[in-house]
């Protein structure tokens with residue numbers, strides 16, 4: 001297993017390998033928080049959600065990840081359930097390749113993964129229930145009473161087991177960022193009180209994993225939880241969740257990352273005031289900044305839908321050539337968003353998607369015009 005984790009020195013060395021990207025402000029130090037705030041992270045990251053669970057897609061992903069690392073992308077995002085653990089294994093293989101050859105070292109790269117969904121191994125088994133009974137229930141890792149919606153579990157023993165598997169898949173001694181995956185899924189089934197207790201139990205375990213050197217930081221990766229109105233049943237309130245992290249790990253807790261979709265069709269992180277702090281209402285991006293939490297944006301291209309047919313005003317304001325470039329420039333220019341994640345299972349997409357990173361992000365006052373001009 002590759003030792004180490006992303007470090008300030010390693011990520012600064014990575015930034016300095018790419019003069020043009022560095023000069024254009026592609027690498028960011030997200031926050032004024034000791035440790036995580038000292039890392040240099042690329043404004044575009046590579047995601048590994050989509051694609052078939054096949055050997056051909058594995059090969060394409062592994063090549064694409066290595067190409068991304070060689071091209072100026074040092075944020076990698078995955079989850080244990082993505083392509084039934086294959087995406088994690090592809091990241092492991094690509095990182096190993098570039099580290100062994102001395103091209104890029106492990107300390108230069110932020111590797112993020114997630115768990116929470118029930119995960120299969122390599123393929124969907126014919127007998128899914130039988131697989132879970134044998135693999136998780138009979139050995140006492142998973143209590144079926146802790147499963148929400150028939151597919152989600154964030155009980156400490158299950159997450160701990162998933163972390164150990166992820167480390168093996170990624171071939172790493174330490175994961176940089178571990179997210180509880182779409183925890184809002186649970187709110188369809190359980191009360192907010194039980195939800196908070198489950199999250200806190202998970203955070204206590206995650207703080208222990210940090211102490212044991214298995215993780216550096218943890219957080220929540222969400223789909224709807226941070227994008228719905230404050231009063232919605234599945235809304236996640238960041239100030240409350242951060243309080244749970246303080247209870248679990250004290251003021252210097254390691255709950256330092258959140259992830260949510262952010263793109264031209266899903267701009268809520270910036271525009272929706274769904275985070276309450278006393279009487280104050282603010283956006284997720286403002287709340288995260290206040291709390292010293294780094295925000296990663298997912299689904300930058302809305303799973304490919306934003307690569308064509310955008311209204312001309314978008315290009316006029318953002319100034320890039322293609323719709324894909326403009327969609328990427330939109331997300332990476334959002335004030336307070338550190339990295340815009342793009343799924344790139346094929347290496348052909350790396351160079352075109354890095355074009356926006358060769359120019360500075362759109363200034364905030366220009367960027368805001370997207371919400372007022374038609």
Ligand SMILES: NC(=O)c1ccc[n+]([C@@H]2O[C@H](COP(=O)([O-])OP(=O)(O)OC[C@H]3O[C@@H](n4cnc5c(N)ncnc54)[C@H](OP(=O)(O)O)[C@@H]3O)[C@@H](O)[C@H]2O)c1
Pocket residue numbers: 046047048049050051077078114181182221222223259261297298299300301302303304307324341342343344345346347349352353
């Ligand atoms: N709740 C969560 O935790 C959550 C939810 C969604 C996403 N995510 C993370 O965010 C990452 C990004 O989101 P996503 O993968 O769902 O969607 P996305 O980034 O919006 O879109 C990815 C899709 O767009 C294609 N693509 C990339 N560049 C392109 C270009 N220049 N022109 C045309 N097509 C292009 C990709 O093709 P190829 O793959 O063939 O290159 C892929 O099919 C995910 O991979 C995942 O890591 C997390």
